[in-house]
Amino acid sequence: MAEPARQQSSADQMLTRQAPRNLEVEQQLLGAILVNNETFFRVSDFLEAGHFYDQTHKDIYEKSAQLIQAGKTASPLTLKTFFADDLQVADMPVLQYLMRLAGQATTVINAEDYGRLIKDLATRRNLIRIGEDMVNIAFDAPIDMPPSSQIEDAERRLFDLAETGRSDGGFITFSDALRDAIDMASAAYQRDGQLSGISTGLKDLDEKMGGLQHSDLIVLAGRPAMGKTSLATNIAFNIARAYQSEEQPDGTVKTVNGGVVGFFSLEMSGEQLATRIISEQAEVPSGDIRRGKIDENQFSRIVNVSQEMQRVPLYIDQTGGISIAALTARARRLKRQRGLDCLVIDYLQLITGSGKKSSENRVQEITAITTGLKALAKELNVPVIALSQLSRTVESRDDKRPQLSDLRESGSIEQDADVVMFVYREEYYLEKQMPKENNLEGMAQWQAEMDRVMNKAEVIISKQRHGPTGSVPLQFTKEFTRFDDLIDDDYLPERME
Template sequence: MITEDILNPHDARLEEVVLGACLAESAAVALVADKIRAEMFYEDNNREIYSALLALHHTGRPIDIITVKNELAARGKLDAVGGPFRITALSGGVASSAHLEYHALLLREKFVRRELIVGLHRRLAAAADETIDLDETLAELHRLLDHLEGEASFTDCMRDMDQLMLDTLKQMDARVANNRDGVTGIPTGLVDLDRLTAGWQQGELVIIAARPSIGKTAFGLHLALAAGRAGKHVVIYSIEMMGERLGDRCLSAWAADLNAAHLRTGQLSAGEQQQALDAATELARLPIYVDDNPKTGMDHIRSSARLLKGKGRCDCIIIDYLQLCEMKSEQKNRNREQEVAEASRKAKLMAKELDVPVILLCQLNRDCEMRADHRPALSDLRESGAIEQDADVVMLLYRPAFYGMPTERKSKYPSEGLGVVIVAKHRNGETGDVYFGHNASMTKIGEYVPPLEWMMKNAK
């Protein structure tokens, strides 16, 4: 039998103990003010008393029986909470504030359970109503769980310098132990990029931005394969491209002489078919996962990645790409810039929460097309300055040959087969240009080596 206590978990005595401790000692409210809010009390009268306590605390006024009575009287709530006698009784019912923080967390847990029950009942009703969009119902469920997880898992992030230095040295020791020729994170597959970044670092948001057709997906796939070779579990969320098309690109990138055009048109020789089979066998061993749901949003990505992380199968996340993410929200009448800003912020929070690098592919606006050399800049990030603000690393991809330029302006390298990674922002390290080589179909990416003729001509 379902009783009121089951539907609305609460403990009136627990609430009175918390209030009594706050009334008994003037400094007690400061211990719980950031842990529990007034709405977390189930009993209306207890909610009003705690609200008065918080008002006194936040305005710096002393807290005792007299000041609380006066505050409640000024609000017209003194009689509603039981009058002066109840305030006095609460104060006398608790000897001290010992165990107050623990009691506050128990009270918080009761509140979260009530919210979960109410929220799930609403989602159950929505699930049964076929006039309500199922995707929106699922999105609402994700938002409810995310919100309640935040309410339930209260963590005190305050550390003194002693603890902070211990934690910092612990991370330093881990970097020393994991260091591989200066690479402490997940390798990028490019020596110069590893030198600049020390590999992809845990908890960082990396933005890789470019104009359409420059090679965002191809470069992201190169990074995934490099991480997979190193034994790292990579999760790719491909919103733009079907998984099988990514599979084609993986085969072309892995096999030595597999022609991407032949693979696309089905005009493969017997030798190429064998190469594809061999490459597929080797690729199948890599710890890489692909989700090609075209309606994927940040809430779905976070939930999916958390499940994989819990199973030890998520060391790095790649999202292709930001502007195609589903951006539903409870907030109405938002413009596109606000939507992109929210998605970017969620990607950064996901990186910190899961403690993995999140590599987010992103489109640039048309401004770089107006420059003589078409070289992109940070200001070209499309639709939101928040992207730059949230990112730990921003990399802009540039291929001068795409714009018909014979050489790259800064390096003077011939542009054919040349790509540039412009590390335009690096919160914890250097910025600069990294050059990479690619084939004509942009399916194979590797270190850039200038043509022999160019090196002989420019030899001093």
């Protein structure tokens, strides 16, 4: 019976504990600022008014900052005019309190240490607040908030706290930037294809883009049946298969080639996606795999490919209708637990906004989603490939090649994306124009055109911040939904007449 009593005592103790703070340090730092306004610039880069525990100290710091940033002097006398005459602080008039702060000021040398201590204590208070909210919500959870949503919300708040708590921003020297550029060039020299970004496994596409660049949002769009999902799975598997890493002196693992890939498959199940990749790699039609119409040789290839696939770092999330907030939380978790070098989302229009009213305006919702994906790419420092649908206006034109204006809700997608690529297969449209059998001349002309475009595709790069636009021809094997580099006819062996 002693255990419940001990637990109750512990709970009571937690309720009576005081929040972490150090009022004396806050007073010392504020006094230093009032004595020498230059002290403010030693802490202003990381310290905010909200980091102070005492409300009066928050007001003093905020008003001092406003005066100093306006080029004026912050002193007990100038600050007094911004407070009520009858205000009492620590049982004394506000002017007397300000004068005492200045009289007990610390030296400028200690100011930065004091500022960081104030900020650290504020971070600890925020952690306690998040923990208390987690407990309260878990006890009294709303009906429309399942435990998974509570976990994602807690993860988001903790990650936001970690990011806002960072103090490594600001200016860097040119020599630091130069070192980073040299490190990038060195990594590119050692990587497959000597690319600055991650290789897609498609040589011609890599040459046009320099690989997939870190922190880029890459939109891959196309009409249905063009093969955008197939191209995305090809690239994802190529990156994961080429993965190589090495352990650093500090014990961390660094990717030196290929990468760890996260794939959000919002439309297809994980099993369907795996079947596609097996079909691509084993060169066995996915329809035959599903129906079991395979011979012994094909089955052997499937087994070999499956064994290889088990070793590649490709992680699939098959949650349909996922919100941008949940997607972001899960991507962060994957980065933290397994590592992450590339993220693929199939497809953008199936993501839902985080706000309750977001669905009322789809354009605003898509804007929030694309902005969130770009922010995620920068935050995790990985390329994010987001697939996108195209509007039906393509079908009404004679030239079916897609354009930027064909993107659904194109304003935000085009604006936020660093790269916009379209998958286009002329064969798909030409196939539908087959003339009647009695039209011999038309049939011969159509067949000649079909021979020209058979098993060929284009990736049209319509926007690229860091490189040229243009078209990249690729080989497309429809039976296996597989993209490869297009073999130039000049390199094919001569045909026997």
